[in-house]
Amino acid sequence: MSEFPHFHDRRVLITGGLGFFGSNLAIRLVSLGAKVTLVDSLIPEYGGNFFNIEPVLNAVKVNISDVRDPHSLQYLVHDQDILFNLAGQTSHLDSMVDPNTDLEINCRAQLSILEACRKHNQNLRVVFASTRQLYGKPQYLPVDEHHRVQPVDVNGVNKLAGENYHALYYQVYGIPTCILRFTNTIGPRMRVKDARQTFVGIWLRNLLEGKPIEVWGGEQLRDILYIDDAVESLLLAGSHPNAVGRIFNVGRSDSISLLHLAEKLVKANAGGEIVVNEYPTERKKIDIGDYTTDSSLIESELGWSSIVTLDDAIARTLQYYRRNLAHYV
Amino acid sequence: MSEFPHFHDRRVLITGGLGFFGSNLAIRLVSLGAKVTLVDSLIPEYGGNFFNIEPVLNAVKVNISDVRDPHSLQYLVHDQDILFNLAGQTSHLDSMVDPNTDLEINCRAQLSILEACRKHNQNLRVVFASTRQLYGKPQYLPVDEHHRVQPVDVNGVNKLAGENYHALYYQVYGIPTCILRFTNTIGPRMRVKDARQTFVGIWLRNLLEGKPIEVWGGEQLRDILYIDDAVESLLLAGSHPNAVGRIFNVGRSDSISLLHLAEKLVKANAGGEIVVNEYPTERKKIDIGDYTTDSSLIESELGWSSIVTLDDAIARTLQYYRRNLAHYV
Numbered sequence: 162m163s164e165f166p167h168f169h170d171r172r173v174l175i176t177g178g179l180g181f182f183g184s185n186l187a188i189r190l191v192s193l194g195a196k197v198t199l200v201d202s203l204i205p206e207y208g209g210n211f212f213n214i215e216p217v218l219n220a221v222k223v224n225i226s227d228v229r230d231p232h233s234l235q236y237l238v239h240d241q242d243i244l245f246n247l248a249g250q251t252s253h254l255d256s257m258v259d260p261n262t263d264l265e266i267n268c269r270a271q272l273s274i275l276e277a278c279r280k281h282n283q284n285l286r287v288v289f290a291s292t293r294q295l296y297g298k299p300q301y302l303p304v305d306e307h308h309r310v311q312p313v314d315v316n317g318v319n320k321l322a323g324e325n326y327h328a329l330y331y332q333v334y335g336i337p338t339c340i341l342r343f344t345n346t347i348g349p350r351m352r353v354k355d356a357r358q359t360f361v362g363i364w365l366r367n368l369l370e371g372k373p374i375e376v377w378g379g380e381q382l383r384d385i386l387y388i389d390d391a392v393e394s395l396l397l398a399g400s401h402p403n404a405v406g407r408i409f410n411v412g413r414s415d416s417i418s419l420l421h422l423a424e425k426l427v428k429a430n431a432g433g434e435i436v437v438n439e440y441p442t443e444r445k446k447i448d449i450g451d452y453t454t455d456s457s458l459i460e461s462e463l464g465w466s467s468i469v470t471l472d473d474a475i476a477r478t479l480q481y482y483r484r485n486l487a488h489y490v
Numbered sequence: 491m492s493e494f495p496h497f498h499d500r501r502v503l504i505t506g507g508l509g510f511f512g513s514n515l516a517i518r519l520v521s522l523g524a525k526v527t528l529v530d531s532l533i534p535e536y537g538g539n540f541f542n543i544e545p546v547l548n549a550v551k552v553n554i555s556d557v558r559d560p561h562s563l564q565y566l567v568h569d570q571d572i573l574f575n576l577a578g579q580t581s582h583l584d585s586m587v588d589p590n591t592d593l594e595i596n597c598r599a600q601l602s603i604l605e606a607c608r609k610h611n612q613n614l615r616v617v618f619a620s621t622r623q624l625y626g627k628p629q630y631l632p633v634d635e636h637h638r639v640q641p642v643d644v645n646g647v648n649k650l651a652g653e654n655y656h657a658l659y660y661q662v663y664g665i666p667t668c669i670l671r672f673t674n675t676i677g678p679r680m681r682v683k684d685a686r687q688t689f690v691g692i693w694l695r696n697l698l699e700g701k702p703i704e705v706w707g708g709e710q711l712r713d714i715l716y717i718d719d720a721v722e723s724l725l726l727a728g729s730h731p732n733a734v735g736r737i738f739n740v741g742r743s744d745s746i747s748l749l750h751l752a753e754k755l756v757k758a759n760a761g762g763e764i765v766v767n768e769y770p771t772e773r774k775k776i777d778i779g780d781y782t783t784d785s786s787l788i789e790s791e792l793g794w795s796s797i798v799t800l801d802d803a804i805a806r807t808l809q810y811y812r813r814n815l816a817h818y819v
Contacts, residue, residue, distance in 0.1 A: 257662070260601050260655075268597055268651065272589050272644070309638075313661070315601070318654040322597065325647040326589075332642070333586070 167400040169194035174241040176200045176228050176274070177208065177248035178221075181351040181358060182290060184213030185388045186245060186395055191217045193396075200237060200248070202227040207250070208358050212488035213350040228270035231277065238274070239281040243399045246274060246327075247290045249320070252357040256316035267319035268326075275330045286405075287338040288398040289327045291320055293412060295342070298449045303384075303414045305455035306342075313449060324408070331406045339404040341394055344412030344454045347474055348388025349481035353489045361385070361422075365478065368426055369486050373434035377441065379420035382451035384413035387469035387477070397463040404463055412454025413467050429475045496729040498523035503570040505529045505557050505603070506537065506577035507550075510680040510687060511619060513542030514717045515574060515724055520546045522725075529566060529577070531556040536579065537687050541817035542679040557599035560606065567603070568610040572728045575603060575656075576619045578649070581686040585645035596648035597655075604659045615734075616667040617727040618656045620649055622741060624671070627778045632713075632743045634784035635671075642778060653737070660735045668733040670723055673741030673783045676803055677717025678810035682818045690714070690751075694807065697755055698815050702763035706770065708749035711780035713742035716803035719796040726792040733792055741783025742796050758804045 173190055177183040178199025190197050199221055201209040214221060226233040228248045238244060249267055250256065256263035271289075278285050296304050297311035312318045327338040345359055352358035353366040364374045394411045398404045417425070420437065427433035440448065459465045469477075482489065502519055506512040507528025519526050528550055530538040543550060555562040557577045567573060578596055579585065585592035600618075607614050625633050626640035641647045656667040674688055681687035682695040693703045723740045727733045746754070749766065756762035769777065788794045798806075811818065 260605065261598065264598055264601055269590065269593055272593055276589060312654055312658065315655070315658065318651050318658060321654065322647050322651040325641055325650065326644070329641065329644065329647060 165193050165396050165400060168396065170196065171242045172196045172198070172240060173243045173245065174198050174200065174237055175245045175247060178223070179203065179210055179213055180208030180247065181213075181348070181388070182346070182391060182395070183245070183247045184350045185348065186247070186392050187214055187221055188217050189392050189396070191220045198222040198224060198237065198241070200224050200226055200228065202248070206252070206255070206357060208352045210350070210489065212485070228274060229265050231273035234274050235277040235281055238277045238285060241282065241285055243286045243288070244278070245288050245290070245395055245399060246271070249290070250316065253294070253314045253316050255357065256314055256319070260315040263315050263319050267316065268322045271323040271326050275326050275336065278336050279330060279334050283334060283336055285336065286399050287327065287336060288395055289324065289338060289340045290395070291324050291340050291342045293342050293344045293410065293452065293454060295321045295324070299452055302451060303453040303455035304410065306408055306410055306458055328406070328408070337405040339398040339406070340408040341398055341411050342408065343391060344384050344386050344452070346386045346388055346391045348478050350388070353482060353486070364423060364426060365482055366486070366490060368430050368433045369482055373436040374423045374426065376419050376423050376435055376437045379418060379437045381419050381448070382416040382453065383419065383422070384416045384453045385422065385471055385474065386412055386467060387474035390467040390469055394459060394463075394465050397459070397465050401463045407462070409459035409463070410454050410456050411459060411465070412456055414453050414455060416451070416453040417471065425471070425475055426479070429472075429479050494522050494725050494729060497725065499525065500571045501525045501527070501569060502572045502574065503527050503529065503566055504574045504576060507552070508532065508539055508542055509537030509576060510542075510677070510717065511675070511720060511724070512574070512576045513679045514677065515576070515721050516543055516550055517546050518721050518725070520549045526550040527566065527570070528552050529555055529557065531577070535581070535584070535686060537681045539679070539818065541814070557603060558594050560602035563603050564606040564610055567606045567614060570611065570614055572615045572617070573607070574617050574619070574724055574728060575600070578619070579645065582623070582643045582645050584686065585643055585648070589644040592644050592648050596645065597651045600652040600655050604655050604665065607665050608659060608663050612663060612665055614665065615728050616656065616665060617724055618653065618667060618669045619724070620653050620669050620671045622671050622673045622739065622781065622783060624650045624653070628781055631780060632782040632784035633739065635737055635739055635787055657735070657737070666734040668727040668735070669737040670727055670740050671737065672720060673713050673715050673781070675715045675717055675720045677807050679717070680807075682811060682815070693752060693755060694811055695815070695819060697759050697762045698811055702765040703752045703755065705748050705752050705764055705766045708747060708766045710748050710777070711745040711782060712748065712751070713745045713782045714751065714800055714803065715741055715796060716798035716806070719798055723788060723792075723794050726788070726794050730792045736791070738788035738792070739783050739785050740788060740794070741785055743782055743784060745780070745782040746800065754800070754804055755808070758808050
């Protein structure tokens with residue numbers, strides 16, 4: 162882990178601050194001496210969980226509010242140095258069932274956050290967490306930033322608009338934004354209640370509760386990033402001069418099939434059952450096949466690299482939920 | 491003009507039906523024997539104008555409502571055969587001043603229209619009017635559909651999301667949508683009150699009112715399409731089997747500089763003054779330089795071509811506003 166003297170005494174705002182990415186980032190920022198404010202709506206279907214920030218509860222400010230509320234955001238951004246804009250609706254299936262809520266959170270709220278920056282704090286560094294999901298079905302692997310963008314669900318359309326607003330507010334108003342497109346990420350503090358944030362979440366829960374892991378399909382390849390590596394990329398995106406106005410992929414070029422990943426989890430747990438199911442029709446429509454990430458741009462431009470191996474990622478995540486599962490289900 | 495027996499007795503709904511494209515399309519559809527319903531909000535800053543449908547006032551149904559109202563749209567789409575989805579906020583500058591309204595109309599309303607189709611009429615043919623504006627600053631000329639998309643203003647970001655919803659609802663639900671990306675289009679029934687719809691509108695008004703045409707810059711190349719050619723492309727997009735699930739550019743590969751275009755207008759008017767101004771800073775930020783369209787895809791796939799010359803387009807447009815200016819200012 163890098164030192165990042167940049168963040169010492171800096172005022173940092175994190176939307177989605179009680180969520181998976183937000184809370185891990187907050188814990189790291191506190192250790193770096195930052196003054197951290199977390200914004201979270203605590204919508205039950207999303208990733209926010211007060212237990213996530215238990216290690217830093219007395220070292221951060223928590224502001225419970227919804228990013229769809231433009232007024233609280235206007236107040237909150239005005240005296241900050243860096244905004245990690247991580248709040249989002251992440252469920253692909255929910256976005257198809259209730260597209261309007263996805264639009265409100267992933268488009269309209271993003272626009273009002275950026276409008277708040279434009280009106281009240283144009284020097285605010287903004288890091289926006291996006292997703293590799295908007296590349297859609299890959300045309301080649303590993304996927305780099307030049308790959309054409311073609312969202313395959315409403316969530317992807319809206320996240321792309323959210324990205325475009327961030328790019329635009331840099332181009333037109335000079336607000337120093339940076340966009341990171343994350344691949345599947347796992348680790349402590351992820352949502353494990355269901356598959357809304359990541360399929361690995363519900364796998365882990367089922368494993369620890371003695372239920373079978375349900376694998377849909379199983380042959381699809383995915384790259385799996387560990388949360389500490391994701392946090393490192395966020396810190397670089399919020400501090401490195403080369404990050405301003407840029408879009409970077411964050412992921413791994415090595416991949417694993419879903420079935421093999423499930424087997425690794427069972428092995429790490431020293432036991433567990435796997436059930437392989439046919440891919441259901443409604444999921445098939447929005448499936449993207451295999452995926453691996455070309456992260457060479459962020460490696461060369463910001464000096465980032467993924468360090469934690471998949472085996473370590475699984476071991477650390479499993480250990481965390483063995484101790485803390487009750488707080489997440 | 492083609493015959494289009496396809497539209498005889500067909501029920502056709504047009505959003506933005508009292509606007510520039512909508513009204514010209516409606517007049518043509520009535521002549522083809524279609525049963526036409528027009529939806530328009532008559533928002534004063536937009537293109538809707540009751541005078542536009544004066545020739546067919548007794549031959550069409552008019553429903554004044556806002557596409558942001560999901561309930562009226564649900565009712566209106568349920569028994570239609572074809573929807574021409576033309577309602578939109580078109581002003582680039584307004585989208586930067588009031589990004590939220592642009593989002594409501596160009597994103598949220600589009601999503602609720604498509605949701606209405608999904609729930610009530612999945613067989614409805616939908617034609618969505620988009621804009622070449624979302625290619626941003628061209629990387630090469632003429633611009634074809636493979637050109638990368640990079641919106642340069644909030645309007646572009648939102649129109650892209652609107653397009654993506656239409657593409658998605660075809661891919662996922664099979665709703666037969668087609669997207670047309672129009673270049674600058676002129677003709678009778680365009681808004682001439684100001685530059686909100688097209689800069690040619692305010693030029694024409696000033697010319698006819700004896701005021702100077704204000705040209706910003708002047709060297710930028712543009713391709714100018716005549717409305718009858720645009721209407722022809724809409725009819726093809728709403729009837730041709732090859733149109734389903736596709737995106738087509740609609741424009742011209744020949745171009746003219748803005749100054750030269752102003753000179754043509756003055757010449758056609760047998761008089762008038764031109765003032766060339768420096769491009770203002772706020773416009774420069776979102777300017778895209780030269781633009782011409784590669785429309786070969788719609789030519790080969792749907793058999794479309796632009797027929798009306800620029801000189802004819804100017805002459806017909808000028809003639810219309812000489813007679814009818816009072817209804818537009």
